[in-house]
Amino acid sequence: MRLPDGEDAPSDGRLPASAAIGAHTRDFGVYLHVPFCRVRCGYCDFNTYTSLELGGGGDQASYAATASSEIAFAACALRASGVPDRSVSTVFLGGGTPTLLPPGDLAAMLGAVREEWGIDDDAEVTTEANPDSVDAADLEALAAAGFTRVSFGVQSFVPEVLATLDRTHDPARVPLVLRWAREAGLAVSLDLIYGTPGENLADWRRSLEGAIGLEPDHISAYALTVEPGTALHRRVSRGELPAPTGDDEADKYELADELLAASGYDWYEISNWARTPADRCRHNLAYWRGADWWGIGPGAHSHVGGVRWWNVKHPRAYAARLAAGQSPAAAREILDDDARTLEDVLLGTRLAQGYELVRLAPSARAQVAGLVREGLATLDPERGGRLRLTLRGRLLADTVVHRLTA
Missing domain, CATH: 3.20.20.70 (Aldolase class I)
Incomplete structure (x- = not known):
């Protein structure tokens, strides 16, 4: 890793x-x-x-x-x-x-x-x-x-x-x-x-x-x-x-x-x-769903409010940092709007509950009809409309995400 x-x-x-x-x-x-x-x-x-x-x-x-x-x-x-x-x-x-x-x-x-x-x-x-x-x-x-x-x-x-x-x-x-x-x-x-x-x-x-x-x-x-x-x-x-x-x-x-x-x-x-x-x-x-979590341990990843970081990998280096009173984090990234949108679509479309159309950018919404026509997704009209992957769509989830975020 x-x-x-x-x-x-x-x-x-x-x-x-x-x-x-x-x-x-x-x-x-x-x-x-x-x-x-x-x-x-x-x-x-x-x-x-x-x-x-x-x-x-x-x-x-x-x-x-x-x-x-x-x-x-x-x-x-x-x-x-x-x-x-x-x-x-x-x-x-x-x-x-x-x-x-x-x-x-x-x-x-x-x-x-x-x-x-x-x-x-x-x-x-x-x-x-x-x-x-x-x-x-x-x-x-x-x-x-x-x-x-x-x-x-x-x-x-x-x-x-x-x-x-x-x-x-x-x-x-x-x-x-x-x-x-x-x-x-x-x-x-x-x-x-x-x-x-x-x-x-x-x-x-x-x-x-x-x-x-x-x-x-x-x-x-x-x-x-x-x-x-x-x-x-x-x-x-x-x-x-x-x-x-x-x-x-x-x-x-x-x-x-x-x-x-x-x-x-x-x-x-x-x-x-x-x-x-x-x-x-x-x-x-x-x-x-993009909640907050703190990852404890060597190599563990964390996320709080759009900030992501990851700890040093080796247990000895990890222990030494903490013994010195220092963060064990190796590096971090602050997600910009584009990165957060990509993650939201990437993770949200994996769920059976579906992804709310109102959360998609206008350019992404233009792709929805094609995804439905190709049998990759269905539309659930309840709760403002949700895009839900079909079985075929689950097998081609990366393709769906690419289409919605390109």
């Missing part, structure tokens, strides 16, 4: 005055990045590290305290910037594998968020987990600490596909951890990946049916991207594995939508389906 370029971020973490404008009307969430994995999966380009790669600072044993110090730093920086205090509506722990840390460490980080900002009584508090990274006692401890939801990285129910992805868990364990999570009172999401080299349509059907049969509250299905610099990319480049194709991934997306819809899951974002509106991932919805 390469961090983007940007302007220098101030060492005190202060934001421009524009970030405070309208803040009281926007939800505020916290993302906590836990950058540790037992092994690095061959397809992954996230900012993650195994225990053998770290030492001397930023390691697993000290991570909860280091992340908690950024939480305290963030609260001070927001107040110094004139951003009003807001309680947190969503918390999401991602990685990496957050549950490689003991439940007490995850509880400590959540406690730091609660102490600095407060957490809404009905907040959604999620942690990602691998099926082999938790047991029943861990899940009970997380629920007792205030977690409400767990998202299991299942990826596939086919052992050969998991082996290609370098995933280490046994698919037979997934029903067990899902039952433990439910017994602890946690909502459950399952993450799947399609398009793995060598995966055929029957394999993908098997994974979908395996996930649906467990009746989780939420299912995500993401197309595999072969990222440069990963072990998988090297294997594909050497011809050891076939590269994913757009036609294959389109067929698999269509199968996912068909089977999930038939089983009572409604799509609410291109890659996400939920049993009921209450089961949708509120944290991710906040991203797509």
Whole structure:
């Protein structure tokens, strides 16, 4: 994962005055990045590290305290910037594998968020987990600490596909951890990946049916991207594995939508389906709707009022900045009107609720009739008119966004 370029971020973490404008009307969430994995999966380009790669600072044993110090730093920086205090509506722990840390460490980080900002009584508090990274006692401890939801990285129910992805868990364990999570009172999401080299349509059907049969509250299905610099990319480049194709991934997306819809899951974002509106991932919805969030951890990204910044990547550099009382931000950007409009269209059109026509520029509205005629979108006349992607439009979402923003 390469961090983007940007302007220098101030060492005190202060934001421009524009970030405070309208803040009281926007939800505020916290993302906590836990950058540790037992092994690095061959397809992954996230900012993650195994225990053998770290030492001397930023390691697993000290991570909860280091992340908690950024939480305290963030609260001070927001107040110094004139951003009003807001309680947190969503918390999401991602990685990496957050549950490689003991439940007490995850509880400590959540406690730091609660102490600095407060957490809404009905907040959604999620942690990602691998099926082999938790047991029943861990899940009970997380629920007792205030977690409400767990998202299991299942990826596939086919052992050969998991082996290609370098995933280490046994698919037979997934029903067990899902039952433990439910017994602890946690909502459950399952993450799947399609398009793995060598995966055929029957394999993908098997994974979908395996996930649906467990009746989780939420299912995500993401197309595999072969990222440069990963072990998988090297294997594909050497011809050891076939590269994913757009036609294959389109067929698999269509199968996912068909089977999930038939089983009572409604799509609410291109890659996400939920049993009921209450089961949708509120944290991710906040991203797509342009809310504010502070990203804690090495390489984490944040956004407040049109200001976006990202932390230094390496855990040792991250820990050293905080120990010196400095912002861990590597750089930042202040979005201008054009950039904010592009993001608004890019993210807003992904949602099943549709995109309000009145928010489109006149030149973009002129494209709408063509998008409808070509079967990429429909128009919902309610609430002032909304442009909604069809199934074909979801497969060609980048084309739709280009047409609306060119």
